Amino acid sequence: MTRSGIIRQIKASALEVEISTIFELELGEPPEIDGDQYKITPEGSQQFAMDGSGGTFNLMPDGKILLIDSEGSFGVVASDFNGFVAIATGLPSWRDALRFVGQPDLRQARAAWTAYIQKWGMDEALNKPWPYKPGGYSVATPGEAREAIRERLGVGASADPFAALYRAVNELNDGVAVSWQGEPLILFGRQP
16 A cells, blocks of 8 residues: 555545544645654655644555654554554544553553543444534444445454554554654653
């Protein structure tokens, strides 16, 4: 998969608004701020989207998906774009799950994540109408949209999307480093 292939696939899905909302991304290039840029190792990553706060989604040369947030954290979140789709559509508010993946034990991380989604009723929210009423949604609920996205992008559901995200952040970042203005960023879920 290439950067342009990812963008083309998202646009061709006819679910760009749903993908944007669920994946928490916007296709395109971020504005350059006073010439400052992220330095990513290994070189050759290509940004394919940004988030609403200045973070970026990047396709690494080996196909991995790297997320850099605007708060000083980064991490490979999937081994490839299809894996990213399965994770993002499999977890309610998948970006919140990144707070929990730094725990040393998957069971502890999963227990903390489960308590979090139960506390905030995230599972139940998937079957309710979209919480905001902006135009453009072609699917009635976030839960239905997740299934439609997987179908249109030709991606199967993950049997355990939390474990897939946990493993990606904890096992796929060897040799990956990100810095901003010379300061190294930290992996998701780690304390500075």
